[in-house]
Amino acid sequence: MNAVTQDAARLLDTAARAAREAAWRIARAPRPAKDAALRAAAAALRARQAEILAANAADLEAAAGLTPAFRDRLTLTPARLEAMARGLEEVADLPDPVGRVLAEWTRPNGLLIRRVAQPIGVIGMIFESRPNVTADAAALCLKSGNAVILRGGSESTRSAAAIHACLLEGLRAAGLPEAAIQVAPTADRAFVGAMLRAAGLIDLIIPRGGKGLVTRVMEEARVPVLAHAEGLCHTYIHAAADPAMARSILANAKMRRTGICGATETLLIDAAIAPSLLPVLIADLRGLGCDFRAEARARAIVPDLPPATEQDFATEWLDAVLSVKVVDGVEEALAHIRRYGSEHTEAIVTQDEAAARAFLDGLDSAVGMWNASTQFCDGGEFGFGAEIGIATGRLHTRGPVGLEQLCTYRYHVIGTGQTRP
């Protein structure tokens, strides 16, 4: 629980009001100005490399007692800074999502109705101590015409401030309002609480981080949240799967990267194909360093698999571990996914189109895949160019969140003097 102090509420109010003014302006900024700001910020990241690395070294020194994984995420290097700068330039190269005509029709009375893409307004980003998110999120918000208030983990304060200085340099170079990209003016956690309660001042909160952070934000927020929660993804190998395809897809879906939300956590395999295929799949994955938790029917086929508890099937491993279950066809696979899944991404491997259709139609998940790796659930792989996360709720947008998903819309109605009967 992030209690709100009067000080935090006052700081947030000042920041958010400035952001709202800036949002109105950058919502209407022409593409060249936004792109110029991004390119100038990239140049500043390169020019100020020494300064940023020094700030990061100070953050790392203060975080000396934390875990190696935590310190790794906090660490900046010349290569990581260069990747960050290139990221800004890549966003500049993407098309402008604002002002697109999404639909247009004429009514019998002659009214022309046009639905036009528009920025959301003021976005609050809450994330952990990963300095690169400061630049990535700011770039996506700016290009989509939104103002943003960034609140990263308190251990990254100095690094974030140094990166923020480069982003401000970009805004100034392009003549855009500096309040369009703000970092929290205090590391006080009460500021997070104030952000979460800023209905009417902040239009959308995007939490990015572990399940604990996202759950806390969802519970406390009085502002709409675009949550990137759990990815408990399934790969279902149907009786009519091509065995070679099943092997390569499963190895990729589980082991390409185990820590991302699109990684497969559970294998479902049809009883008809399991006796011949499951031992091969297990051997493949063992060769890649994967461990297993298997229910009884799977262990009857590969006896040395460790047994699974029910809780294992509800676990997002984010690690080289795979839950394994033998099922009797599409309906049982769907029933398992409905019970244990997180509505993120599920894949079926099959040569049988009717089975694939039944599987895809039976899912409620944001993404259903047929003969492809669940790890394709990614903004870049979807062609969005860049993403701010994967939305796991059901409202506004689902799946990868790129520039278009950071927009809402409004209507323009063009008449010639019509009045309503």
Add this chain to the structure above:
Amino acid sequence: MNAVTQDAARLLDTAARAAREAAWRIARAPRPAKDAALRAAAAALRARQAEILAANAADLEAAAGLTPAFRDRLTLTPARLEAMARGLEEVADLPDPVGRVLAEWTRPNGLLIRRVAQPIGVIGMIFESRPNVTADAAALCLKSGNAVILRGGSESTRSAAAIHACLLEGLRAAGLPEAAIQVAPTADRAFVGAMLRAAGLIDLIIPRGGKGLVTRVMEEARVPVLAHAEGLCHTYIHAAADPAMARSILANAKMRRTGICGATETLLIDAAIAPSLLPVLIADLRGLGCDFRAEARARAIVPDLPPATEQDFATEWLDAVLSVKVVDGVEEALAHIRRYGSEHTEAIVTQDEAAARAFLDGLDSAVGMWNASTQFCDGGEFGFGAEIGIATGRLHTRGPVGLEQLCTYRYHVIGTGQTRP
């Protein structure tokens, strides 16, 4: 504040779990089944007219002490019942919004990505004692493939139950699950509190009613809310307006119906045209029974106008009252709207296209109109066939909410064995 009791939480949990099961089924119901259910429900409303009117009479008797306006909204008549039945049939005639392919593209690696419209899931409707909403909302939710839990005002309990019986008859006739349309099993207000806290069980809350109800729901909800809040709409008469068009649009925008959210509450008129046009506009509206609150520059032109306070410009009259202000051009009109408006609907009347563009581009409102009455902000007028309300937030959807807006989407990704590099 709607405190949650254990009893209410238990009742809600049972209702919502049944709704979720039903939602999965009706999300996949073919159009003929949904339409058959709606038509059978309409037939039942006609067949059970006497029974429904008797239930309504009992509600009215218990509500004897309430205001005439309240009792009018609660009252059912044979004509109102027939309109309700026809409403169900009209929704049956509308196209099915589920399964539409919203976008489709192929990636360089051959993956086909398809964005498909899908129901949201379980919707909670919270509304006042208007029995017709029971049928209207249920029809829109059913046709869009969503399950719904309806919680109307406690004074309409008997009427709602009688109407609900007809809706269930429709579901049974079509072989659809009865849990797809539920009414709150208790009039206890704690049940509303339980609905608002049912994250994970209810996907979306739609409040429909006065500002007090909507504000309370927005403050308490831990579930996403599609709010239909205030409509403080402006009509701006620009210096280059056609005077005859300005007169007919303003009279319609203010006086066609004063109690709807798309009614104009404030007139902004350019100083260049006000001396000649404002007296005519005032005379027109006075002839229709309108009263005024005017600032100094307007009163300098029409001296007998009552003076406006600042609060008047922040007031959604929902009545035959118009706030009046003289401005110096588009920028001042926009500044006034940004300060006092509710981002619902604003109109400009002008023959000058550049001024119209500047006005429309400068708005953040859900709907901007050029040479048309603000009262056109309506699902029927937009061609949606029917609406459940006007969304005034910035996320998911804005403006009139019809069948398409009651959907979300998901992705189908179709491959041929692709793995992610």
